[in-house]
Amino acid sequence: MARYFDVHPHDPQPRAITQVVDLLREGGLIAYPTDSCYALGCRVGDQEGAERIRRIRHLDDRHHFTLVCADFAQLGQLVHLDNAAFRAIKAATPGPYTFILKATPEVPRRLAHPKKRSVGVRIPDSRVVQAILHELGEPLLSSTLLLPGQEEPLTEGWLIKEELDHQVDAVVDAGDCDTVPTTVVDWTEGTPEVVRVGAGDPSRFA
Structure with missing residues (x-):
C-alpha cells in the first residue's frame, strides 16, 4: 500500500518531506502535485522507477520523460541552451512550462528521445x-499523472491513492490540483515551437 502524506501547500512540513525523499532514495515511486497537475516521479537514475511509470501510463520508449529541476543552474546541466533559449526560458521559470531540448551527456541515454537525443x-x-x-x-x-483511457489527469490525492495504491509507494497531497498540464515548448530545432498549449501562457513563445 502507498503511504499517504498530507502536506501544507505553502509551508510543507519538513518531516513529511524528509520521509518522501527517503522513499525516493530507496527506489520509491511517488505521485505528487505540481503547479499544473499531479505527476509521477522517481530518481533520475532509477531505471525500474522509469519502467513503473511506463507501465502505469502505458507508454512506449518514444515518450519524453520530464526532468523536474529545482532551479535554472540545475536545468542548465541537463540540456544545451543557446543565448536565445537561455533568456526566454529563464524569464518563464519557475512556471507551468516543459521545454524539450537537446540533452547533455549528464542525461542517461535511455531517458532521452532515441532519435532526437x-x-x-x-x-x-x-x-x-x-x-x-x-x-x-x-x-x-517525472511524467504527468494521466492514466490510460482518461482525458484529464487526476486532481485529488485521496482518489490517486485509491487508484494507484499498489502501483506507487507514496502519494503527496497538498490539496486539489489543477487539471491542466504544462505548456510544452520544443526547442530542439533552435527556435521555439509550442507543441501543447497548457497552463503556461503560450504567447511568449509564439
Missing part, C-alpha cells in the same frame, strides 16, 4: 516540489 525539462512554481527537490539534491524523473 532530446529530453523535457521544467522548473515548477510549487513550494512542495521545491522542498522535495532541495531535500533530494537532484532532479526528479
Whole structure:
C-alpha cells in the first residue's frame, strides 16, 4: 500500500518531506502535485522507477520523460541552451512550462528521445516540489499523472491513492490540483515551437 502524506501547500512540513525523499532514495515511486497537475516521479537514475511509470501510463520508449529541476543552474546541466533559449526560458521559470531540448551527456541515454537525443525539462512554481527537490539534491524523473483511457489527469490525492495504491509507494497531497498540464515548448530545432498549449501562457513563445 502507498503511504499517504498530507502536506501544507505553502509551508510543507519538513518531516513529511524528509520521509518522501527517503522513499525516493530507496527506489520509491511517488505521485505528487505540481503547479499544473499531479505527476509521477522517481530518481533520475532509477531505471525500474522509469519502467513503473511506463507501465502505469502505458507508454512506449518514444515518450519524453520530464526532468523536474529545482532551479535554472540545475536545468542548465541537463540540456544545451543557446543565448536565445537561455533568456526566454529563464524569464518563464519557475512556471507551468516543459521545454524539450537537446540533452547533455549528464542525461542517461535511455531517458532521452532515441532519435532526437532530446529530453523535457521544467522548473515548477510549487513550494512542495521545491522542498522535495532541495531535500533530494537532484532532479526528479517525472511524467504527468494521466492514466490510460482518461482525458484529464487526476486532481485529488485521496482518489490517486485509491487508484494507484499498489502501483506507487507514496502519494503527496497538498490539496486539489489543477487539471491542466504544462505548456510544452520544443526547442530542439533552435527556435521555439509550442507543441501543447497548457497552463503556461503560450504567447511568449509564439
